[in-house]
Amino acid sequence: MKDISVDSFIAPNTVHLDTIDTKYDLDASEKKIEKELEEVREKLGKFQDKLYAHSKYAVLICIQGMDTAGKDSLIREVFKDFNSRGVVVHSFKTPTDLELKHDYLWRHYIALPARGKFAVFNRTHYENVLVTRVHPNYILNENLPDIHSVADINEAFWHSRFEQINNFEKHIAENGTLIFKFYLHLSKEEQKNRLIRRLDKQEKNWKFSPGDLEERKLWDDYKACYEDAINRTSKPHAPWYIVPSDDKPTTRYIIAKILYDTLTRYEDIKEPELDDDIKDKIDFYKKQLQSE
Template sequence: MNPAEFFVQPNKALDLSTIPTKVTPVFKSASQYSKILSEHISQLSEIQELLYASNSFSVLIILQAMDAAGKDGAIKHIMSGVNPQGCQVFSFKHPSPIELQHDFLWRTTRNLPERGQIGIFNRSYYEEVLIVRVHPQILISEGLPNVVDIGKTIWQERFNSICDLEDHLYLNGVRIIKFYLHLSQEEQRKRFIERLDAPSKNWKFSQADIDESHFWPQYRVAYEECMAATSTSEAPWYVIPADDKRNARLIISRIILDNLSQLKMAYPKASPARKKELNQIRKQLKAQTFPKASPSTTHAGG
């Protein structure tokens, strides 16, 4: 598998209808899938520890997709071996009244990962050029000045704001990796039916999910223009075939590993003064003695 084949070329027209939603799996059996995923998880755990120790970079992983594409499952499986202290997941739904009183980037930027951390955005500030574009009435509710005629200008302005933000973050050590889980309409339909039949999932399913799927063509255009305008070498977009959940997870985890392996990180080196301090601590520990514990006495019950 070559991760470059999933990379969205910057400023080049993108046509999602020409990109497959299912490709030849990178695994040949269920056991091989489990083995590869386990290897990826182990490698990611090691890199996360190094990321935390070096304390120079942070990583932001963004997942966007249509409903039922598998974002939650990807997060659950791929990040299962990462230390919870070094990883945070944020999901963004409809803005709250307080969030609507701020610029469209505010509610997500306040949750950016600190140095040494991995942050995952399940949906993100990109919703502001996706769902808001498909449902422009949301834009009206944001109280922006002089928003009367909603044309392409405002979306280009938002693309520029997003690119400026991601350039700024890159210069400050944040490495951004963005994934679009590319699902077919037929596969979404099948997964919706599976959700209806599963008590653990159908409680959160509603007519609104079906209604939203009717806007599929509008969302496709919004995603195409959004990714073409905001994919860069510093903050790349990857289109992941998502009809096969397991294959999608392996592709995503491989791309994350490839991106993180390019970071120049190392465990902190101890200075002479620090080494001297550690030696003193070692001597103290070796010199410690403790009274022997009295043997416990047991009595037979009866």
């Protein structure tokens, strides 16, 4: 099976999604890929214990992609061996009335992981420069002081919002949050195939909405917004990884490998050592317990 380089998936300085493949050949069978994923996610689970004991870093994993890109199943498969107390998944839907009474980053800020823990954002704060950019009328729901109509939402508005997102990520990174941002790079053809499967399989019908087809018509608009967002916000402390996503097992393995290989570069993350006094008395404490 092909060995992969984590850095090769980091977004280049200028991203043109049309020039990046949506498929990646690991030169292995699906069974072999799934076996390798099992091994990596087991290692990630053990690393999670170490991160929790060390308790100086948090890990934020942001997952974005077109509809049907495989976000839900990826989260299920990659984090299967995690202690459920050490990882929290947040799926951000349409903002609630309470959330709309705050700034758009508020609901993401309060969902950030504590030190020693992982958080997965299934759709993220980037929805605020993706969906709202394709559908700017949604911004009006935020009841912003200087926005009275869609005509007020100009390039300066989006520039300011990107700066706010960059500042948000810089702030949390400087305070111990390790940030991973994954764009699941799906082809339009594969999206069509997955939508058809939702219609063909009765147990998948519930996932389908006629609105999916309306959003699909806006594919090029979304792609342009993703390109712009990635180009403006991929930073050394918060890089975007562009992961080919036409094959789900391959995508899951690549993301698990990126997480493990990158996190294990932090050599300071290790279990704290016992105090010398306790360490010297380990045999004594064992004898105490054995004599009960």
